[in-house]
Amino acid sequence: MIIINGMELKANELTNGTILDPNNGKVYYCSISYDAASKNLKVRGSLDKKGWIGRSQTWIKEK
Structure with missing residues (x-):
């Protein structure tokens, strides 16, 4: 599964x-940036390509 x-x-x-939500099978537009200060990924999934309607998550590397 991609x-x-x-x-x-x-x-x-x-x-x-694009990013897939495995819980509901929906596909969203996606952008990802790296925050060097915290060493985390900022992941944004959105309904529109510009990213205005959506939500963001911070992905933290497990230690």
Whole structure:
């Protein structure tokens, strides 16, 4: 199962891709950026390509 697909690297951010919500099977537009200060990924899934309607999550590396 592919969760994240079609990402393009632009200005230190992955954009123009999609992300699958495995809980409901829906696919959303996606952008991902790296926060160097906290060493976490900022993942945004949205209904629109510009990212105005959606939600963000912080993905933390497990130690």
